[in-house]
Amino acid sequence: MSSPSVIIVGSGLVGAATALALHQVGVKSTMYDQVNPMEVIMRGDAIEFGESGGAVSIQAGGLRVLRTLGLLEECFAAGTPLPYVTWAKIDGSKPIVGDSKVGNKKAGETDPALQVPLQILRSTLHTILMRACHKVGIKTLVGKKLLDVKQEDDTVTATFADGTTATGNLLIGADGIHSTTRRKVFGEDLVAKYMGEMGHIGVVNIKEHNITIKETEKTAFFIDRDKKYLAATFQVSDDIAAVNITTFGDAESQDQSYRPVTDLPKHAGRLADLLKSLGTPPHLEQMMRCSFRLSSYGIYDLPDLESYHKGRVILIGDAAHGMVPSAGIGLLTGLEDVGTLRACSNNFLTKRLEQGFGIVLQNPRRSWYDCCKSIA
Template identity: 25%
Template structure:
């Protein structure tokens, strides 16, 4: 069977690699992954997913491999999503909400997560040292379709029929797409405001702690070893959970200045910092938090950015996926999962037997109609959740009603399923074809 079209995936992170693995099931689609770095790599420490994302990994035949590197092998029994405590006082804090869901919160070391995806990638698909600088629609070929030329920073070029921008929150492809839409197609100039990421006003400190450091000589274990914790306080919160088959605890502490949302952030987004800086930021918090933070040795400081919700994800045969489309704050542990859902739905519509080269725009329309509303909803909901964790939401620190309100922010986890989202996209694809 010949190749019906060529897909270029620019960016080899979680979203790009999931798409490559998902598309590799279709032998009539040529897939190339162009990664700017010299190898596939992830920055950051922990990554979490929820039951709906686990279903996708299972459908793609990777569940067994991912189960080996999770905090514990996932099963359908109810588990703790997060245990919420009020912790911004010197005396012992108290739980004000327990979020439980099937599978609980499934946690991984980010680098190990990426390694599993890489292990499922067919040979010859990956190309390294390929940082895309521009793309250009070429003159129509004899078949009547317009291929896309790619130019990379090293001077090399490539050609594809579909370009997928998986190049992250600072996406080059998003920038060119929006600028062209405004300058050559007469689009609304307000679109240019969606090119650059927005600083959320939040600084995060990230660190990994070996579990043995959180076990006292008498054998008493810190609570977070067995339970994902959310320690909440005014303008700050601390997230911690075990990863790597339970051998490491991932800690992310966040400190916000809500009034600075959208203001310029000067300097590098990620830097090293001292353990003292982290500890001083949470001085006066409950002992359980102090014990956790005293075990941090090599923290990094991150300026948390997000995108303004985009009104569209594609033009022509260029489409955005993952952080390039909807980079979000980490407050619902949803960034990786949303990228994986993008990849799953996009692969399903592209792999459909009726999706030819000329039908690619119809497939992208179906993808966008399903994924854009959902991903933008989660993007905005994640920001709202972060405000609630730091008592800056509509209920402040009124803890009794605050807990259930936080819980309701997660309703998207079960309002639909990945299968129903896929079926909806495929139904749209069929309807568009029937209308021709």
């Protein structure tokens, strides 16, 4: 009897990780996306999804998933360990420095390899994941804008704007905060609400511009509680770092692709002036002014869902539980979704091998699907 087949809507970080996890346990999946990430990767360019211009910090739960996927060493080689996290006032005064290893040990993490978080450019991590998918033959079909989802007893079918359809035993919506899957399956009213706040992330070659970041400030947050401003720095290698600043009162962008800004000097200069006016440490202003790439993203509030599955559809990552895109918190929860889905699939398929095709597999596809619902 053939293995279950899965439709994955979205080939971002969580979508790609999901495809790899399912492949490891023998479940065939295909990713569908509006853009072609492999084309971008093969050109040697950075993939730009969401706040992808910046860095993400991956804690023990996410590191464990990356290790399971066989990518942990490659990710650490492309990023940097994060031994400290610092919180300070907007001008850098009154710093509170947290030791990551000590904190994670106290939180109960016993594996030394996972006690120090990883900091990596989001676009670099995406490239690693997509290359791994390509290597094992996982397909990504592009130009696929989701229009509708229809469910039958044993199958689910996705219809795309180009007139094509895809049918499988399970559909996983990994299509982000503005998930079409969520609206079409769970309710058209379940749209993300813009909160009037924008984040702006500049990526800079600190070595080229002689910018020095303290060891304790490779990840640092500078906060003005009265004016409600937050600035941050994220160093991902000896050469590359990112700087982030939030602004308020900006109109919601009609372009949700979050590509890098086109007029870089104008926007980087405006944000650098803002950092200076807020009294941030001088290197933050310099980092923003010298950025070679600048991406902006909106902050949204996502309506709560009682369940992340409905019929043969599961939501994961930001499509399910949107998080404020700060240092990769949303990615971390998405990776934990992936780890849970992989465990559910593996447990079922292992049980199937042990007990044969009789008792467990009276309806094998439905049984596997029921097992996968545990993620929700």
